[in-house]
Amino acid sequence: MSFILFAEQVLNGLQFGVMLFLMSAGLTLVFGVMGLINLAHGSLFMIGAFAAAAVAGLTGSFVLALMAALAAAAAAGALVEVLVIRRLYDRDHLDQVLATFALILIFSEGTRWIFGSFPLFLNIPDYLSGPVTLPGGIQYPLYRLTLIGIGLAVAVGLFLLISRTRLGIQIRAGESDREMIAALGVDISKLYTIVFALGAALAGLAGALVGAIQSVQVGMGEPVLILAFVVIVIGGIGSIKGALIGSILVGLTDTLGGLFMPALFALFMDNSSAATAGSALASMLIYILMAVVLIVKPSGLFGARA
Template identity: 75%
Template sequence: MSSALFIEQLLNGLQFGIMLFLMAAGLTLIFGVMGVINLAHGSLFMVGAFACAVVATATGSFWLGLIASLIAAACAGAIMEMVLIRRLYNRSHLDQVLATFALILIFSDATRWIFGSFPLYLDIPPLLQGSVTLPGGSQYQLYRLAIIAAGIIVAVGLYFLIAKTRLGMRIRAGEADREMIGALGVDIAKLNTIVFALGAALAGLAGALVGALQSVQVGMGEPVLILAFVVIVIGGIGSVKGALYGAILVGVVDTMGRFLLPKLFALFMETSQAATVGTALASMLIYIVMAIILTMRPQGLFAANG
């Protein structure tokens, strides 16, 4: 195994982790402020991908598609919150799970009705096509590096939004005591809608960015949603910082596990058997890591108010 191949897989894991962060950051914001378990967050990921693909195809501009993904997902999230979610704040988590699961079915069937069952395809913009040379001489896709850079920019932007702005102060206060900030005159309903739209926009951005690496299709958000929940449990429910660290950990562990474990088992097994066993164990690896972390830190890596 060459060092260049190892670095390439490590970067793949980092890129995967950054994509999970964009999903998990919005999800953990929504849960931290509103206490809502939103299973339909993956549908917002899909909305962003479809919006980007449609607008990019119509205009020939990936960048306009990217803007459309943010707007479409944010609008879908805001409408979702105003029409349904705000009626669930004082209901049990089981009611929230059932209602948002119904939204998954509605979004999936509506998308299938509008766009059909066939996948759409999104081209990488010319500016980000090509590759760069890694240490060791191998080539790495420039677009994947751009996703990593975009995720870092979003993480820094979220930090300044939450830590340095008036809106961020209200979000932090809402995580700690929603009733108190309501008594102090903050419009809780407006704050909830803004937070939900922000979280939805992040999910839509993730869908648009990933859409250029894979086909855009109905149901594409559900597998990512499961990993996003793993991320926020590992990082600490309600903590954006935890979502970043947890996402990178999950992305790197998952990618490197799928890369290294078959090679490890091949040292004392036949190649085909080693690939089967290694792949099966790699698919469980992130859940094993989650169990270990929660055993040592039940609250996750970072407490919500830490």
């Protein structure tokens, strides 16, 4: 295996990881602050992708498409929080799961009704298309490098928001003792709406960015949501740093596993069987990683102790 191929796969894993971070960061904030299991988070990813594709098709502007994705997902998240989620905070997790699963069906059928059943396509803008040459002679798509940069920039922004701003102080306090901050005069309902809209906006941004490298279609958020749950279990519930580290670990494990497992099995089996067995094991690696982390540290890598 050449160094260039390995480096490209590492970059692919990093790009996949930072996109998972945009999903898992909002999910871990919502679960950490509100204690809410939100299965509809993947639908907000889908809404961002469809909003971006629709606006890009009308205006031809990728920047406007990203802004539309942020606005549409945040608005949908705030609306859902006010109309539905607000009634679930004092209910048990089973009620939350059933209600948010119903939201998945509503969003999926509503999107199909508005946009139809056929996929939409969001083109990469000309100024981000084509490869760039990195040190070592590595040719890598500029757009994927841009995704890595955007994801890391969002991670830095979230860290500063949580650690250096008044809103961040309220969010951290809400994770620890929501009754106390409500008693101190913080409008807890407003705080919950802001947190939910922020998480929805991050999911919508991820959907718009990913929509340019795959088709935009109904149900595209659910597979990503499953991986986002794996990420927050590995990183620790409520931890932005844990979401970032967990996302990168999952992205690299998934990508490099798909590269190395078939080659490893080929040493002991014939080529056809090796490819099948290697691919099957590669798809299991992230769950094996999650199990190992939970055995070593049940609260996740950066989760608070119970």
